[in-house]
Amino acid sequence: MPDSGFLALFLVGLLGGTHCVGMCGGIVGALSMGATARWSMHLAYNGGRILSYAVAGAIAGALGAASMGLEGQVPARLFLYFVANLMLVALGLYLLGITRALAFTERIGQKLWRHLQPLTRRFIPARTIAQAFPLGLLWGWLPCGLVYSALASALTAGSATRGSLMMLAFGLGTLPNLLLAGMVLARLNEFLHRAVIRISSGLLVLGFGLYGFIGWLRLAGWL
Numbered sequence: 001m002p003d004s005g006f007l008a009l010f011l012v013g014l015l016g017g018t019h020c021v022g023m024c025g026g027i028v029g030a031l032s033m034g035a036t037a038r039w040s041m042h043l044a045y046n047g048g049r050i051l052s053y054a055v056a057g058a059i060a061g062a063l064g065a066a067s068m069g070l071e072g073q074v075p076a077r078l079f080l081y082f083v084a085n086l087m088l089v090a091l092g093l094y095l096l097g098i099t100r101a102l103a104f105t106e107r108i109g110q111k112l113w114r115h116l117q118p119l120t121r122r123f124i125p126a127r128t129i130a131q132a133f134p135l136g137l138l139w140g141w142l143p144c145g146l147v148y149s150a151l152a153s154a155l156t157a158g159s160a161t162r163g164s165l166m167m168l169a170f171g172l173g174t175l176p177n178l179l180l181a182g183m184v185l186a187r188l189n190e191f192l193h194r195a196v197i198r199i200s201s202g203l204l205v206l207g208f209g210l211y212g213f214i215g216w217l218r219l220a221g222w223l
Helices: 004-015 017-032 038-068 073-095 099-107 110-123 129-139 145-154 160-179 182-193 195-219
Strands: none
Touching: 004 073, 004 145, 004 160, 004 195, 038 073, 038 129, 038 145, 038 160, 073 145, 073 195, 099 145, 110 129, 145 160
C-alpha cells in the first residue's frame, strides 16, 4: 500500500465520524457523566481504543507480509491488493452516502465480540482512568465496517510496523469525533455533514481505491 493509504485511512476515520459516534457514542456519553477528570477519562478511553486498532493493524500487516513471503507470492499479493482496494472503494461509497456498503463486514467479528463484550461490564460505569483505558482496549474490537475496511488496507502494508501505523492513522482520524463534546462536536459534525465535504472526501477515497486497481492490473501484468 503506497503512502497515500495513510492519508486515505485518516480521512476515512475523520469523515466517517457519524458512524463512530453511533457505535461508541453511548460509552463516550457515559464517560462525561459524573467524571471528575473528564478529559483524562476520554483520553484514556480513546488511547485504549486506538491502541487496539494499532495492535490489530500489526497483526494484519504481519499476516499480509507472511503471505507475500510464501512460494507463489504473486497470487497472494494480487489477492491482498484486490481486497484492500475493493475496501477503499466501499469506504468511498460509504462516505458518499451509500451507508450499506460496509454492512456485510460487521458480521465478520460478531463471534469474537460475543466473547469480549461480557468483559466490558467489569469497567462500566467507568469512574477512573484505570477503568476507562481497558474499556477502550476492549471496545476497539467492536465489530465495525470502517475498522475492518481499514484493516484490509493494513494487510498490504508489508510489515507489522507499517500495518500498525496505518491503523494508528485511522484511529487518529476518528479521535476528534469521539474526544470533542458538546458545542465543539456539534459544530464539527455540522461541518462534516456538508454535502460538498462529504462528496469531495468520498470521491477522494474512492479515487484512492480506483487508482489502486490500476496498480493491481499492472501487478497482474494486464497493463
